[in-house]
Amino acid sequence: MERVLIEKTPNLVGKIVKLKGWVNIRRDHGKLIFIDLRDRTGKIQMVIIPDKEEAYKAAKEIRNEYIIEVEGLVKARPGGAKNEKSNTGGVEIEVEKLFVISKPEVEMPVNISEDNMNLQLETLLDNRTITLRNEKVKAIFKIYSEIISAYSRFMKSESFVEIKTPKILSSATEGGANFFKIKYFDQDAYLAQSPQFYKQAGAAIFERVFEVGSVFRAEPHYTTRHVNEYIGLDAEMAFIDGFEDVMDELEKVMQYVLSEIAKNCSRELEMYGVEIFPVEKIPKMKLTEALDILDKEYGKKMEEVDIDAEGERLICEWVKKNHQSDFVFLTHYPTSIRPFYSMPSSDPQYTETFDLLFMGVEIASGGQRIHDYNQLVASIKKKGLDPEQFNDYLDIFKYGVPPHGGWGLGSERIVQKILALGSIKEAILFPRDVKRLTP
Ligand code: ATP
Ligand code: MG
Numbered sequence: 001m002e003r004v005l006i007e008k009t010p011n012l013v014g015k016i017v018k019l020k021g022w023v024n025i026r027r028d029h030g031k032l033i034f035i036d037l038r039d040r041t042g043k044i045q046m047v048i049i050p051d052k053e054e055a056y057k058a059a060k061e062i063r064n065e066y067i068i069e070v071e072g073l074v075k076a077r078p079g080g081a082k083n084e085k086s087n088t089g090g091v092e093i094e095v096e097k098l099f100v101i102s103k104p105e106v107e108m109p110v111n112i113s114e115d116n117m118n119l120q121l122e123t124l125l126d127n128r129t130i131t132l133r134n135e136k137v138k139a140i141f142k143i144y145s146e147i148i149s150a151y152s153r154f155m156k157s158e159s160f161v162e163i164k165t166p167k168i169l170s171s172a173t174e175g176g177a178n179f180f181k182i183k184y185f186d187q188d189a190y191l192a193q194s195p196q197f198y199k200q201a202g203a204a205i206f207e208r209v210f211e212v213g214s215v216f217r218a219e220p221h222y223t224t225r226h227v228n229e230y231i232g233l234d235a236e237m238a239f240i241d242g243f244e245d246v247m248d249e250l251e252k253v254m255q256y257v258l259s260e261i262a263k264n265c266s267r268e269l270e271m272y273g274v275e276i277f278p279v280e281k282i283p284k285m286k287l288t289e290a291l292d293i294l295d296k297e298y299g300k301k302m303e304e305v306d307i308d309a310e311g312e313r314l315i316c317e318w319v320k321k322n323h324q325s326d327f328v329f330l331t332h333y334p335t336s337i338r339p340f341y342s343m344p345s346s347d348p349q350y351t352e353t354f355d356l357l358f359m360g361v362e363i364a365s366g367g368q369r370i371h372d373y374n375q376l377v378a379s380i381k382k383k384g385l386d387p388e389q390f391n392d393y394l395d396i397f398k399y400g401v402p403p404h405g406g407w408g409l410g411s412e413r414i415v416q417k418i419l420a421l422g423s424i425k426e427a428i429l430f431p432r433d434v435k436r437l438t439p
Contacts, residue, residue: 165198236406366407
């Protein structure tokens with residue numbers, strides 16, 4: 001008999017089926033044994049009655065998280081569908097045969113049978129290979145998977161070429177201190193803290209490129225939105241008329257990605273009590289305007305023309321209240337706080353760059369890049385850096401490059417915000433932070 005997936009059982013009432021999966025929980029009611037079986041498509045209740053002697057004997061030994069195979073009759077469960085969130089509330093399995101496929105050698109360190117586990121973050125992460133089995137935890141990664149695939153799908157439909165750029169670099173390209181140094185045979189190397197230079201090279205070749213790739217940041221952060229390894233959704237596009245083109249493209253990305261999640265992840269969203277609404281036109285404001293609002297409406301003054309995490313949260317609150325949008329583009333960041341490759345605005349104190357904020361945090365940074373070789377060399381010098389250090393990068397521009405720009409979008413923060421997860425680490429299978437290198 002072929003295995004049937006749990007989600008198919010409501011259409012198979014009256015049939016004998018074979019199911020395989022995990023024992024989510026076993027409950028005994030008098031002489032009856034109830035088992036909730038879990039597979040990749042959902043959960044279903046199974047009942048084992050004493051008359052089925054062999055199955056009953058086997059069921060008595062069963063504990064949570066045993067991996068089993070059963071054969072049984074699909075029966076309608078009157079009234080069952082209404083009071084359960086599960087997709088199979090309307091049916092149950094009357095078990096005829098039951099076999100153990102695999103079982104825990106030792107006691108489970110945490111109980112994962114309840115959808116709401118309420119574990120401490122450290123417990124959740126220390127026992128990651130087990131806690132990830134939990135239905136509600138797993139749902140995070142169904143949504144994450146949808147984000148990654150929807151992003152790629154959309155970028156390809158907009159004729160961006162998917163590229164993969166090296167993550168082992170010979171020098172700390174963009175400068176700064178947030179690089180991990182590694183041993184590379186007999187020399188030092190660095191882990192990429194962005195695909196910036198390679199994706200610009202890509203744009204100079206293919207016009208439009210995107211990458212879904214690992215980014216490493218050696219920042220000793222203890223926040224709810226930083227980890228030391230994350231997946232960046234990057235893009236770079238040539239022949240732009242200005243950085244508005246880049247924002248327009250990113251707006252379309254967010255519209256598509258969120259609509260795909262709404263369409264394909266309704267069960268997962270429901271577990272978190274979340275509804276996704278269509279993304280309308282994303283409001284834009286200059287960073288200086290945002291700082292004015294923070295000052296006037298919230299009495300918050302920044303020392304420099306820059307915004308901090310609290311400011312991002314407050315400005316999102318303001319935008320939500322006044323423009324009914326969960327997104328906002330902040331634009332024209334000062335030259336002093338943007339990388340040397342940022343295109344200056346007509347007022348050269350500012351740049352043609354933006355951040356995209358979503359539900360209180362930055363999820364992307366982007367802008368137009370300098371494409372003129374001499375201007376780029378001058379900009380490197382102005383930052384007090386040595387152009388010699390950027391020879392490989394500058395080679396891209398020596399031979400001519402069209403006007404271009406792009407973004408770096410953090411994938412995990414999107415999930416974190418959509419599901420209102422307390423920490424970004426909950427949106428990562430096996431997160432890496434300052435203290436955590438295992439599991
Ligand atoms: P922040 O100011 O929040 O530290 P950043 O400006 O340093 O972020 P960028 O270099 O602009 O980050 O990276 C682009 C995007 O990548 C960010 O908008 C964010 O979504 C994501 N990102 C950056 N750093 C991290 C990190 N340490 N952990 C998780 N995601 C990150
Ligand atoms: Mg940024």
